[in-house]
Amino acid sequence: MSFRVVRSSKFRHVYGQALKREQCYDNIRVSKSSWDSTFCAVNPKFLAIIVESAGGGAFIVLPHNKVGRIAADHPLVGGHKGPVLDIAWCPHNDNVIASGSEDCVVKVWQIPDGGLSRTLTEPVVDLVFHQRRVGLVLWHPSALNVLLTAGSDNQVVIWNVGTGEILVHIDSHPDIVYSACFNWDGSKLVTTCKDKKIRIYDPRTAELESEAMCHEGSKATRAIFLRHGLIFTTGFNRSSERQYSLRAPDALNEPIVMVELDTSNGVMFPLYDADTNMIYLCGKGDSVIRYFEVTPEPPFVHYINTFQTTEPQRGIGLMPKRGCDVTTCEVAKFYRMNNNGLCQVISMTVPRKSDLFQEDLYPDTLAEDAATTAEEWIDGKDADPLTFSLKGGYVSSSASKSLSVNKKANILNKPRGGGGGGGGGSSGAGSSSLSIGYNAAANNNDASEGGPPAAVLSEQDLRSIQDEIRKLKAIIVKQENRIRALEAKANAGNGDETDARNKNGSGSGPTAPASASESKASESAKDHASTSTAATPQNED
Secondary structure: OOOOOOOOOOOOOOEEEEOOHHHOEEOOOEOOOOOOOOOEEEOOOEEEEEEOOOOOEEEEEEEOOOOEEOOOOOOOEEEEOOOEEEEEEOOOOOOEEEEEEOOOEEEEEEOOOOOOOOOEOOOOEEEEOOOOOEEEEEEOOOEOOEEEEEEOOOOEEEEEOOOOEEEEEEOOOOOOEEEEEEOOOOOOEEEEEOOOEEEEEEOOOOEEEEEEEOOOOOOOOEEEEOOOOOEEEEEEOOOOOEEEEEEEOOEOOOOOEEEEOOOOOOOEEEEEEOOOOEEEEEEOOOOEEEEEEEOOOOOOEEEEEEEEOOOOEEEEEEOOHHHOOHHHOEEEEEEEEEOOOOEEEEEEEOOOOOOOOOOOOOOOEEOOOOOEOHHHHHOOOOOOOOEEOOOOOOOOOHHHOEEEEEEOOOOOOOOOOOOOOHHHHOOOOOOEEEEEEOOHHHHHHHHHHOOOOOOOOOHHHHHHHHHHHHHHHHHHHHHHHHHHHHHHHHHHHHHHHHHHHHHHHHHHOOOHHHHHHHHHHHHHHHHHHHHHHHHHHHHHO
């Protein structure tokens, strides 16, 4: 007698449910760019979506409580001169986002708490190196201020955003880089390229450790590192059938699993949840989201279910686990853009009867704090990302963090004025420096203790600036009152003239010609009388 044993899994019954339209975001003009990007980035504070914009590139940033129909004139982040291709939130500061564009520039922005009140055009720092469009931006998982960028010039650059300097330059790709991903502690880097190969690098030395054929199809491929070191890839075969594979880093040529899915044309984006070891496959133009669980038992990648919708998706973003609702056993939350301008919110939930915190569903997840600095990481220190428990809920600590820019002193500049301290006074052409810390003032004081002194304002300077601002506000209010008074006076004068015209037109208008003729007649009578009186004395004589 044969029987089938059902695989035991906590996530075998995960189901997806779309929120009501009133709880979603509507009237969003999603970018129509043909670049293979998710066009969306989410964190527990904000939702960012790349949108269509005239005269350059832009993306919209919305707080999560601003649901419903978005106004057409909503403020944007619009400092790029070309269409924005990719955006990524910093994992260590929920107010910082990086963007890459067709204008070859990478910009890092700081979004104020509560969202934007006017269009933001001034970034915190510009990262300029690429000679062609930048289509990929990626933050390091555990090191602070480390950002990876890749462009159509086949160059991969790892930046220390805290100093604006390039840490590593990888130039061994023969063609466009499709995707890149760090492993769990950021000590390895996997990339996929248009030449159909997958490569593993040491991100500190740019040394190529291994490479292999990824997928035989010519369309875009994607690769991600899983938490325990395996690599998951998506791509196409020679018949343009979509497929996924699971590989070990030391045997890239021999996939552990290679499975064909369907014959759709859209590129599949693998979105990975490291806590549950689940992978969500979201294809561009698809109306479904497939999700799988990776386990040590064959067949290793277990299909769980499919979430079906009626509208094809143009972009998609995955909320970090910090933003999920643990009271409803929510294990994932997606923000899915449709072609009709709706951003649909989809909640993935594990059905449980108890309302208590489910520790088996929520192991310690990624924290908001960085495990190491950029300098320590480039010097060879590896550190796993910091984690914390979601029991009791999550409280953001980004409110106490700030982004400060300190200009480096240029040693080629001449000191301004006499006296010492020439290096501190000549902060001109040096590259911008960005530091993400818990207190901007503390960072400035630390910077002034050693090395080139940063520009620190004294209390007297701050008071004088505040006084000037108050004076300007008073002048503005005074001028506004004056303008209002003049407008009221002008409106009153226009009203009097209109009333006079109406009276003349209704009462004395038709009789005007008669009165004119009467005046002419009286004048002629007077002339006749005067002539007659002048002639009378002559007759008497």
